[in-house]
Amino acid sequence: MSSKTIRNMEEFAAVSGISRPTVSKYFHDPESVRVSTRAKIEAAIEKYDYRPNLYAMNQNRKLTKNVGIVVPLLTDPYFAEIARKLERHCIEAGYHPTLFSSHGDPAHETDVLNSLRAIRPAGVLLAPLGRASDHGALERFCADVPTLLFDSNVGELGLAFVGSDNIQFTAHITDYLCRTGEPPCFFEMKRPTNPNAHRRRQSYLDAMQEFGLEPHVISVEGDGWDFEEIGRLGGHTAFSEGLFPTNTILCSNDRLAIGLLTACYEKGVAVGRGPDCTVRVAGQDGHPHSRYTCPPLTTISHAYDAVSKAASDALFAAINGQVTPWSSTRLEGRLILRDSA
Amino acid sequence: MSSKTIRNMEEFAAVSGISRPTVSKYFHDPESVRVSTRAKIEAAIEKYDYRPNLYAMNQNRKLTKNVGIVVPLLTDPYFAEIARKLERHCIEAGYHPTLFSSHGDPAHETDVLNSLRAIRPAGVLLAPLGRASDHGALERFCADVPTLLFDSNVGELGLAFVGSDNIQFTAHITDYLCRTGEPPCFFEMKRPTNPNAHRRRQSYLDAMQEFGLEPHVISVEGDGWDFEEIGRLGGHTAFSEGLFPTNTILCSNDRLAIGLLTACYEKGVAVGRGPDCTVRVAGQDGHPHSRYTCPPLTTISHAYDAVSKAASDALFAAINGQVTPWSSTRLEGRLILRDSA
DNA sequence: GCAAATAGTTTACGCGCGATAAATTTTAGT
């Protein structure tokens, strides 16, 4: 690093011995200049530690390198984890990701989308809140900005949808539970916040019908995103009122299951597959925490890597001009057998 | 919203009947213009949905309204939670926060700081990785950008430090454990990733000495940020080798405790305060998940609200020109008594 | 009602870069 401070691209071009337009071109796409000039420029960057002014760059660029990543709730490790993977893919592809959380609030989701417009993103990876979302606001945003929906689908919005096959999720784990013990009942929120909950319930009903078994859905009270507490309180109620018709409980998601396990503990109900256990509990999502519950939670896990890769690749393809009709990609989950069921 | 599209501030000033410089002044600080003109401008904003171009705005502004928030690991709910609170304070104070995670990697932390320079932030709220951090890079960054350190302190860097009083944390919970049963041993990582771990160990040693009791530190193997797994594996080893000299285990942090509880479950060791329990386990942090372990985890909780408020207020004060000597604010934690100890 | 203080307007310029066209140089292909 030299002592001389480079004020702008003009000065930088001078010291690197390359004209400014070519330097500009380099920063837009390093591959677009000759190897010899690239070497000169990169030597100068190394020497003077120059970086073009982001604001001046993006002001007149037709397309920025910005990518927005929006998740419903960043304090949920599931979303934090998938956001992390998406962020990495963006950086590797030469984009500049910015992370946003809707904080579980539709109004805030709309605010986030508006903030997002301000940075004129080349594309957005959006996991919407689902039915709670302001559908009109989403629609308007998708009309203006290339947006790829992931995790939960809302109509046929945006470029495409990439997520998990929730139907397969529930069918698969229901199948497992039926084959290894009593058929499961389904534990969920009466008014699910989680956007995929309805699909999972339906899949449970279908799977049970296929087995010729009577389905039982236990819908517990509670609103918002505090799933563990909702699961815990709902579990207490359900045990007290004898709402579980079988010894096997399939939860709509892992966070509800985690809360339910706490309720089991507090009620003195032994959970697991052993002969001395009273109930089996299973979740769905492959939540980072599911390994560490007591007992460890049997669940069906999202294909985190595959989903995030497919989602980001699809967005980058669209940004690069590849036009494809709207499509929905749903990846299968992997059953994770642990001690809880 | 009218049909006519406003292309820039010039046009917007025209339709609102106010000169462009005054409009510019309004967007810089709405309070700086007369009430009557503010009303005119806001009516026009409502009507035409105009927003100034972010990039053009920030290009020549002496100071942007950007604030960077950096945490070591966003997939850790503790950091996600405090980041969420900081974000809210920034928005309320009229700033534009952007969230970054170091992903537990010093090299990435340095990258994040460099990206941060590009957005020319008015200030940064930084929770460094701690001893793993590239100290030189931090120092250079703090010299250029008003930076407030939180969660973990590194030298006397930046404007100030705001965080929890880890000494008090460990002293307080050690005191509680000593008074209610056998004195605790201390369960930690041999090479702690968590920056506050050393302070906590020292505080444990001091507290035990004050009680006139022999301290016992169990340092387990493991690197990185996968604390639960490290706690679980370390727990297995410690139980197998009979490393716990007393029936009470104080963990360096809640995530280690969560892993240890899983180990206890897997070993068939009953945890809790009851007469039929073998060990007591306590954590430190007030981790969002600690309520839902089995048994629920006794811990000492950060004053999340107070820390985030104090940190953001201190940064805003500095941005607004208030000069104060470097200071360290350490807030006390609150003991949360649950069934595990 | 007057002068001083405050707020707003006009005019003018600059920021750092993107984009483009035309002229020139370099490279690749035969």
Place this chain on the structure above:
DNA sequence: ACTAAAATTTATCGCGCGTAAACTATTTGC
């Protein structure tokens, strides 16, 4: 070595806004 293609240079414009100075209009205090 010759030509076509590709890369680079030169020159120029514009983006949308910040900022400053000088001037004018409005408000405020007495």
